[in-house]
Amino acid sequence: MNVAEQMKQLALEAKQAATTMAELSSAVKNDLLCRMAAALESKTSQLQQENEKDLQAARDNGLSSAMIDRLVLNDDRITAMADGLREVAALPDPVGEVTGMWRRPNGIQVGRMRIPLGVIGIIFESRPNVTADAAALCLKSGNAVVLRGGSEAIHSNTAIGAILKNELKGMGLPEAALQVVTTTDRQAVNELLKLDEEIDLIIPRGGEGLIRFVSENSHIPVIKHYKGVCHTFVDADADTDMATEICLNAKVQRPGVCNAMETLLIHKDIAETFVPHIARAMKQHKVELRGCPATCALTDDAVAATEADWDEEYLDLILAVRVVDNLDQAIDHIRRHTSLHTEVIVTSNYANAQKFTRSVNSSVTMVNASSRFSDGNQLGLGAEIGISTTKLHSFGPMGLEDLTTRKFVVFGDGQVRP
Amino acid sequence: MNVAEQMKQLALEAKQAATTMAELSSAVKNDLLCRMAAALESKTSQLQQENEKDLQAARDNGLSSAMIDRLVLNDDRITAMADGLREVAALPDPVGEVTGMWRRPNGIQVGRMRIPLGVIGIIFESRPNVTADAAALCLKSGNAVVLRGGSEAIHSNTAIGAILKNELKGMGLPEAALQVVTTTDRQAVNELLKLDEEIDLIIPRGGEGLIRFVSENSHIPVIKHYKGVCHTFVDADADTDMATEICLNAKVQRPGVCNAMETLLIHKDIAETFVPHIARAMKQHKVELRGCPATCALTDDAVAATEADWDEEYLDLILAVRVVDNLDQAIDHIRRHTSLHTEVIVTSNYANAQKFTRSVNSSVTMVNASSRFSDGNQLGLGAEIGISTTKLHSFGPMGLEDLTTRKFVVFGDGQVRP
CATH class of the missing domain: 3.40.309.10 (Aldehyde Dehydrogenase; Chain A, domain 2)
Structure with missing residues (x-):
């Protein structure tokens, strides 16, 4: 398979997994995140072995010490990732919330119910903890997620992804709910951005260059955060x-x-x-x-x-x-x-x-x-998936609720239109 | 000015007007819509003269009788447009609604307040009544609007636009809050779709071809409705x-x-x-x-x-x-x-x-x-600006609320971050 086919396959699997994730109870999702947290902590040395490969490559490639520091997965940072997963588990679940319900003159009852968006693509740079943080928010809100980190953290991201996916499998849930792109081929991002039938939202996290590239090339809606003046x-x-x-x-x-x-x-x-x-x-x-x-x-x-x-x-x-x-x-x-x-x-x-x-x-x-x-x-949203400085869908800091949309639910007893 | 410069100018004026519109009280906006309704009714013959030019061109160009029927502005349809404006005037104003407010442990109070999106672009086909219907919803929700109808209704759309703009002027409000594109140059749409600094949202209304063209060429977020199976x-x-x-x-x-x-x-x-x-x-x-x-x-x-x-x-x-x-x-x-x-x-x-x-x-x-x-x-949303079958921002039938977004408002008494 070439990279276009790989990305299509991976996104299709995520889309199928999304229907299962959308129906999970909060209890199951919370259990999943807590197991993921425990797994990260119990596999610290395995994680750090993989992380060392990224650090070695970074040193070989002469990356700045600030860049290298961002890549490091020391014990404290692994604990922080695990704590982050548990914090998201503790947040209220937005899925299923009915934000309003009213009765029409003909007797039909109309409500609006929060549902997951479906499949969320996260394109990010350097810090490998984003793999765990973003996965937690997307899964808690009932979505599947496709994660594409930078090539400089490829071993760390892949290792974190494998540990988290293993917990999905352990609970009998579809592993494809969490897809980590493991190729460093730059074309992978371009291909992902074309998959508007499979992916519902793209969130780029990184510098202005990355964000501009993503928003100019995406066929999928993008939530952008350019800068803060x-x-x-x-x-x-x-x-x-x-x-x-x-x-x-x-x-x-x-x-x-x-x-x-x-x-x-x-x-x-x-x-x-x-x-x-x-x-x-x-x-x-x-x-x-x-x-x-x-x-x-x-x-x-x-x-x-x-x-x-x-x-x-x-x-x-x-x-x-x-x-x-x-x-x-x-x-x-x-x-x-x-x-x-x-x-x-x-x-x-x-x-x-x-x-x-x-x-x-x-x-x-x-x-x-x-x-x-x-x-x-x-501001009290719990964890944050990003900050939107564009007005559509979300504006300002984004939490779990921003990873959902609302459908109309209508309850009738046989009404038809005159 | 070439068409690109014309569109840029028109959108820039709309963006400036939008800041005025965003701050209007509901009473002023409702008054505006009612005056617009009265103006349409009092200028029926002027409107029908312009409409006749479109009908003549349609007959000359051999349009189908169904197409010609859609263009007709008879007395009933003008009354329906005016009634539509009054109905929107009677709807509750979403702007300024605080959808939630809470206090954080440090004492800051955090709320979310509905605000207009800014400038909304409507790209539509044939029926000239869309000019009045869409303008009413966009203006009531505190936005400025740029309307681009089909060339087959250009005289009717321009005439309706002129009558409505005259009422903005009469109340001392910026006429640029309602921009009607009066060139039939097809390039105008392509140029509008590039103006992501000036226009916040594009809503295409028409056949699947129009909707696909707009969503594939727009640099601005688009709310799409492809089809209903x-x-x-x-x-x-x-x-x-x-x-x-x-x-x-x-x-x-x-x-x-x-x-x-x-x-x-x-x-x-x-x-x-x-x-x-x-x-x-x-x-x-x-x-x-x-x-x-x-x-x-x-x-x-x-x-x-x-x-x-x-x-x-x-x-x-x-x-x-x-x-x-x-x-x-x-x-x-x-x-x-x-x-x-x-x-x-x-x-x-x-x-x-x-x-x-x-x-x-x-x-x-x-x-x-x-x-x-x-x-x-x-479903009880009042008037409808469209139906979204994509999940971002709005999903399903869209009313006034969907033409707004929410900002965070924070009230403190000197808090700083430790």
Whole structure:
């Protein structure tokens, strides 16, 4: 079989397995995930032997130490994978939930019931723990899953997949509910992306290049997350201590992630005191500031921002700062430069909080909290399969529910249309 | 400007208008739709003058009388368009609904709020009333809309669009919230489908050819409805009078629509009496039967079905009939041949009704009712913008809510991540 036939076969098997998975009770699915967790822990040395092959190849190929670190499956990381599986087992099962039911004048009862999407394809890079994390979420929500990781983690991903599939088999469930693509042929991704009859959704996880490639080449719906240019607006009425804490947390607590703040907007009425104050605080944390002219006039610690700075996702200790005339100008700035990820207002003014919440239509809109809370776990969705910055199907952090859809169920007693 | 630049410009204007539309109160939107309805009624003769140009061209081009009939804007149809606008005005506004709100252990409150999608593109064929119907649903749900109808209705569509836009203007609202593509250049569709930065969703309405063209060429998410191969399974325990009524209604009440029954499955335990009975009844309504061998052995009124019949959407007085061994075989048949539209079981058996409802994951799954109820109006969604037979975002008949998405709103009092 060539790679196109292989992918078709693997996806077809997954589609068949999906009908079985869709009907499993929560108890069976939870049992499965707990067994998978135990299996990963009991096969640590086997896993680490395979992982060592990837690490050796990485060293041979001269990968950076950061890249190599991401590949490592040490004891702690294996425990974390197993704990992740158990956490998903403990989450409520979205399948079968009836989200509404009503009666029509002719007596038919109409409801909407959550069902799995079917087969979910995950295309990801480097970290092998994604194999277990994504499998857990897809299986718990009654779906089959096709996983395609990067070639640099091929031995680790294949080993994790084999251990997890063995538990499906042990429970008499179809192994094809979890398909790990074991070829490193790059063409495999292109072939998978054509299988819109077999695969219902593609979620790419990785850098912007991967996400663009997948969304431009897919015949299957894709849920995308490009980048997070998160804004924080400090209003004239902000409690400046609160604003300082929120801004520092949003910028420096973990600058390399998508929910870190990239642009700070400051109301002109407090700029004279707040700009020098926050500039000093940021400097203590080694944050480089790129300011608008008004900002640069108020502090020596900022260099002049260029137009490109307002669209930049630094993912680093760099912050763009702009003084704005009022809330409307802040909202206008956000609308022009948003990546639809997360925007924050810090204010004590009720009307402004309401207006910001209503007018800013990014996927997460916050009042008086750090943008770092924009995460499935932090918002209470349980585990997270990704963050969508496009609006169809899901918008913002995605949990189990986002891996389902709803069908209509209709109960009649013989009604026909006049 | 060439057509690519024209489409880009028009979509950009719509995107700007969308931010205004998103913030309108329900009262203002309802007022707008009612004014639009009144304007259509008061400008009937102007509308009919423009419509006559399309009719003349249709006659000159030798279009079929059925095609010409679809184009006609007589007084009744204009009244129906106006009534449609008023009906949408009377529907509840989905925008701003908070579908859930919870408090996290650290005290932040997290909710999900419905917001408009932004800009919706509708690509449609022939019937000019779609201009008004689709505009009403998109505007009521706070979106801007770009409408591209067929060239055969260009004068009618343009005239309706101008009348509706005039009411936006009259209320001081951005006219670009309703964009009607007035060029008949076929390239316009291709150009629109590339504008994924400006347009959030494309809904094609028309034949399978149009829908395939749009979904294969779009860079924008598309909600598709290919076809309706609707099944009805008459169980061993069915009330045969009820089954007969439901089957006749599903097949003959309006055979040319997507929610008409195309395949009838009959449990073998009642086949001996029910097959001849339903065959006679269908014959009286001039329905041609295509049966499996068991069916053909029980009635002279059926011709032998070929394998292709099980996948056929006849949209005509033709019905495929198969005798099955049991519920499992019926479900298996449906899974192999479903278009994910609508499936019905007629049964008096509680466990079988439950099993069918749970195991059949088409977009509408019914017990003891005619498949003809599979329609947004009949199911209680108010007006319908389309029926989705793909699972992402919407599945089944789509109403106003399906033209929205949900953002997260977070209310804190200074929380930061530890």
